[in-house]
Amino acid sequence: MALRPGRTRTERPQPVYPAIELRSVRRSYGRGEAAVHALRGVDLALPRGSFTAVMGPSGSGKSTFLQCAAGLDRPSSGEVLLGGVEITGLDENRLTELRRSRIGFVFQSFNLLPSLTVRQNVLLPQRLAGVSQDRRRADELLARVGLGEHGGRRPGQLSGGQQQRVAIARALITEPEVVFADEPTGALDTRTAQEVLGLLRQAVDSMGATVVMVTHDPVAASFADRALFLADGAIVDELWSPQPEAVAGRMLALTAAPGRYAGAAA
Numbered sequence: 001m002a003l004r005p006g007r008t009r010t011e012r013p014q015p016v017y018p019a020i021e022l023r024s025v026r027r028s029y030g031r032g033e034a035a036v037h038a039l040r041g042v043d044l045a046l047p048r049g050s051f052t053a054v055m056g057p058s059g060s061g062k063s064t065f066l067q068c069a070a071g072l073d074r075p076s077s078g079e080v081l082l083g084g085v086e087i088t089g090l091d092e093n094r095l096t097e098l099r100r101s102r103i104g105f106v107f108q109s110f111n112l113l114p115s116l117t118v119r120q121n122v123l124l125p126q127r128l129a130g131v132s133q134d135r136r137r138a139d140e141l142l143a144r145v146g147l148g149e150h151g152g153r154r155p156g157q158l159s160g161g162q163q164q165r166v167a168i169a170r171a172l173i174t175e176p177e178v179v180f181a182d183e184p185t186g187a188l189d190t191r192t193a194q195e196v197l198g199l200l201r202q203a204v205d206s207m208g209a210t211v212v213m214v215t216h217d218p219v220a221a222s223f224a225d226r227a228l229f230l231a232d233g234a235i236v237d238e239l240w241s242p243q244p245e246a247v248a249g250r251m252l253a254l255t256a257a258p259g260r261y262a263g264a265a266a
């Protein structure tokens, strides 16, 4: 095979794996008649550099989906692959290691450590992963989220929106394969929410991040490239370039007549 100038055999292009892939993922709680089937066979592959919103009525399986995809919970069956690596079979230590280095998290409640400075919070994933702490990168990320002057402060001195921006910088510090965000704007007012969503969008567009966000807000979903709709543990619908009105319409249909979608998994 001809090699391009400057390219050696060891630099042969690798196959491009999806950032995250779920294959026939099922998750049940309990057994027998009392079993709850929270996920009933989810198949999904999300490319790098994509922004996906996951929506669905309460109890449809959104949190279970996120936990299984992020390696925080183990599927009852099926596989989860992170950057082409199957994580479902890893032991607890390897899984923890992988979560720390290759997955970023943004929570509704920010989850910053109050005793650490903002900069130390951003560096925490590197510290936990046991890699050298890159202060310059932390400060660059803080500047990107508009908090360049706030590295030495404590989270308690910041507003909710600012704290969530710190959480986004923290989620990006290890250049993770995927950032999972669980209702990241649930505790914020509308305007602050838009700023935070704009930053997630920017992380995808200008830094190549991959974001998966659970939300029940159609406006929040409209910042994503694609909205997935869960009902009764299955993906039953999707919208590309989701507009708030269209998302609200799908949600209404799911809530009003969930049975219509039964068995219609994409």
Ligand code: ADP
Residues within 6 Å of the ligand: 029, 030, 036, 037, 038, 056, 057, 058, 059, 060, 061, 062, 063, 064, 065
């Ligand atoms: P959502 O986040 O969309 O509200 P969840 O993923 O939290 O949905 O829950 C999906 C289903 O699984 C629900 O019926 C819920 O009651 C059930 N479930 C979730 N976690 C547990 C658990 N630890 N034990 C038993 N049932 C659970």
Ligand code: MG
Residues within 6 Å of the ligand: 062, 063, 064
């Ligand atoms: Mg939930």
